[in-house]
Each structure stands twice: as C-alpha cells, then as structure tokens.
Amino acid sequence: MKSNNYKISKTVSGLSAYVPGEQPQGGGWVKLNTNEFPYPPSPKVREAILEELGGDGASLRLYPQPLSDILRKAVAEYYGVEPQNALAGNGSDDILNLLMRAFGDENLKIAAMNPSYSLYPVLAKMQGAELLEFNFNGDYTLPLDAIFNSGANVFILTNPNAPLGLEFDEAVLEKIAQNFNCLLVIDEAYAPFSGYTAAKLALKYDNILVVCTSSKGWGLAGMRIGWAIANEKIIEVLDRVRDSYNLDRLAQVAGIAALEDVAYYKKFCRKVVETREDFEKFLSDNGWDYVKSRSNFVFVRPRKAGLSPAEAAADFFEYLKSQKILVRFWKNDSKISDGVRVTIGTPDEMEKFKESALKWKELQK
Structure with missing residues (x-):
C-alpha cells in the first residue's frame, strides 16, 4: 500500500475526544445517564x-x-x-x-x-x-x-x-x-x-x-x-x-x-421537578449524600464500608448496570469520581432506581 504524507494538525494531534454517555443496545434499560427529557415532545x-x-x-x-x-x-x-x-x-x-x-x-x-x-x-x-x-x-x-x-x-x-x-x-x-x-x-x-x-x-x-x-x-x-x-x-x-x-x-x-407550545413544556418540566424533589427526599430519608439540585438530575455520592469514595461510586455504578439501570460515572475525573449523576426519569423509572439503590445498600450488611 502506498504511504501517505498527510499530517494531523498540531492542535488535533494532542486532543482527546469528548466522551458521551453510554447508549444501550436492546430494550429493558432504565436510561438515567444523559439527562434527556423523560416525556415526549409536544x-x-x-x-x-x-x-x-x-x-x-x-x-x-x-x-x-x-x-x-x-x-x-x-x-x-x-x-x-x-x-x-x-x-x-x-x-x-x-x-x-x-x-x-x-x-x-x-x-x-x-x-x-x-x-x-x-x-x-x-x-x-x-x-x-x-x-x-x-x-x-x-x-x-x-x-x-x-x-x-x-x-x-x-x-x-x-x-x-x-x-x-x-x-x-x-x-x-x-x-x-x-x-x-x-x-x-x-x-x-x-x-x-x-x-x-x-x-x-x-x-x-x-x-x-x-x-x-x-x-x-x-x-x-x-x-x-x-x-x-x-x-x-x-x-x-x-x-x-x-x-x-x-x-x-x-x-x-x-x-x-x-x-x-410553552404551556406543554412548563407542565412537564414541573413534573420533572416534582419527581426530583421526591427523589431528593428519598435520598435524605435513607442517609445518602447528594448535592441539592436545581436541574433534572442529582449528583449522588454512595458510600460503602471498606471502599474509598471513588471505589464505592464505581461499585454502585456497576451494580446498577447489572440491574439494567444506567447512570453517569466519571471514573477518570478525580473531582467527581466519588459520585454518580442520576437523571430524573419518569416516576416509574425512579422507583426502579430506588429499589436497586436500597438493595445495593442491603448487600453491605
């Protein structure tokens, strides 16, 4: 094969691409990792x-x-x-x-x-x-x-x-x-x-x-x-x-x-906020550490005996994935590797997350 003499620009050669949230293949997933709106558009x-x-x-x-x-x-x-x-x-x-x-x-x-x-x-x-x-x-x-x-x-x-x-x-x-x-x-x-x-x-x-x-x-x-x-x-x-x-x-x-159709979106944004507030109450009631949010997600810091904060977050992330629940985890970013970001989904999706979160906690006992 003929060799090519093209060169990559200096700027791009040292560039790392943006890594998006995982897009699961197949059905049955609870997708809480990319902050998408949980309801259809107008x-x-x-x-x-x-x-x-x-x-x-x-x-x-x-x-x-x-x-x-x-x-x-x-x-x-x-x-x-x-x-x-x-x-x-x-x-x-x-x-x-x-x-x-x-x-x-x-x-x-x-x-x-x-x-x-x-x-x-x-x-x-x-x-x-x-x-x-x-x-x-x-x-x-x-x-x-x-x-x-x-x-x-x-x-x-x-x-x-x-x-x-x-x-x-x-x-x-x-x-x-x-x-x-x-x-x-x-x-x-x-x-x-x-x-x-x-x-x-x-x-x-x-x-x-x-x-x-x-x-x-x-x-x-x-x-x-x-x-x-x-x-x-x-x-x-x-x-x-x-x-x-x-x-x-x-x-x-x-x-x-x-x-x-602003009225449609305001109605469903309110539903997302109500679901978020219910989720934050769940976290508080069950002793979870989290950052109070003004958005459509919550940054949650799971903790597990014998593990560092980053190890506990990784363990929680993998456990949720085994239950077909996806959240966002940045294992290579030391600023936020101690937690996971949980998108606010529908009430049913959040109930599935809560059930799995409580089961993960039970596994520590």
Whole structure:
C-alpha cells in the first residue's frame, strides 16, 4: 500500500475526544445517564414535522432557510427580545463551537469551572486556546477574584451547573458581568428546570451571551436544536463563523412548534421537578449524600464500608448496570469520581432506581 504524507494538525494531534454517555443496545434499560427529557415532545412538533414532509417528502430536496429566520423570531418572542438578538444552531454544542471559533485562539484564553460540561475543554483546544479551569470554593461558591484576574477572554458558566446541579443567582451573574472585562457565556442547558433565565441580562450588559438547548427541557435531543441570546454585535460575530445551512428543515420546524407550545413544556418540566424533589427526599430519608439540585438530575455520592469514595461510586455504578439501570460515572475525573449523576426519569423509572439503590445498600450488611 502506498504511504501517505498527510499530517494531523498540531492542535488535533494532542486532543482527546469528548466522551458521551453510554447508549444501550436492546430494550429493558432504565436510561438515567444523559439527562434527556423523560416525556415526549409536544404533539405540535410531530404535526409540524409531518406537515413539512408532506405526502412525498419533496421539501427535503431543498436547502433549509440559511439563517433559520423564523426559528430565530420564535426564540426572540419566547425570551421577549428582538430577532436580531437571537441565533439558532445545530444544538447548543454548535453555538459553543461558534463561540470558540470567534473568541478563542492560541492567544486568547477560555475559562470555565471544574467540574463542568466536559465538551468545553475539547472545543477550546480545537482552536488552540488555553483552557483555565477553576475549582469551586468549599461552599460551592465561585472564586470570583481569581476569575476576574485570570486574563481570560471568555468565562463559561453553566447555570445550573452540570454535573452538580448548582444554580447561581442573578446578583452573582451581574457581579461577574460588571467586573469581568471580557465575555461571560451563560450556558442555560438546564434552565427550564430552575425557572430562571439570564436572557434579559444579555441585553442589559454588552458582554453576556446566553446559550440554550432543546435537548433537556424541550424533549428534542434527537433533533439537535439550540439557540443563543446576546446583543447584536455578538450575534453578528457568531454569524460570521456559522456553517452554511447549519440547521436542517425538520429541526427548524420542530423548534418553532416547540416554542409555540410553552404551556406543554412548563407542565412537564414541573413534573420533572416534582419527581426530583421526591427523589431528593428519598435520598435524605435513607442517609445518602447528594448535592441539592436545581436541574433534572442529582449528583449522588454512595458510600460503602471498606471502599474509598471513588471505589464505592464505581461499585454502585456497576451494580446498577447489572440491574439494567444506567447512570453517569466519571471514573477518570478525580473531582467527581466519588459520585454518580442520576437523571430524573419518569416516576416509574425512579422507583426502579430506588429499589436497586436500597438493595445495593442491603448487600453491605
């Protein structure tokens, strides 16, 4: 075979890919590992997709709207802003990628909390940017002085945080915007479960970008739809580096239909929150250590006599898997290897988790 002389770029050669949550094969699994919405999307979404397809699907031979104009308008109406303050993307990951293209390079540092969304380091390193990771204070507050003095061009804050579920109030966000002289990116993937959005702050301050996804609180993880809110200048910069036709026809109509049925999603987000609160009560009543959450998951720290915290978490993870229950476990991340992240599923799914958790505890006796 002829040898090839192509070379991998220096940036990519030292890059580790993002590792997603496990996708089980076959049926019978209780899937609580990727924070998906436990209920179907609005019926209006299905209707909109079928209408777009028509009888023969002929619309699919045509390119979609290049700017996703109608979806941007729907996003703007939902947040009470103007369309020029909104951007649509192929999932929020697409928008985060645009962010790194526009505001990160070998001379521009990106800052984020640790633990946080593990895709941030991958995207930053793809652009050759140095990633600065900050630890939470002992009381889970932010090390604001260190962030302000970091020299970073961008600070990304997941609010509520993943994988811990912590939420930072508006006063903290405003303090960062006022004292951090560069771009504050607020990743609101899980905001539908806390009920708070910083979208209005994105218009009050010219250095805030709010990013959201339809994957968590809108039941559309399979469609890959995300959006962002910011002042016109930031949106214009992101549009410069956006891929052509970055959101397909079906995703655009699905996103529009979802945003037109807010009442449906608020109803089911409330159900998720109620199930989470019931789950946290179960954990408290049975002596489990966990981080109180404002999201659609709970970070649980199992403990077992004779095992280190990380070993106990690994043992619990494997036991649950033997019961066909999947949760998220980061065995190679010392910051969070002492626990597992449990997605809030349906009440029936959570009952199955509780039963298995109690059985695992019984095995220790």
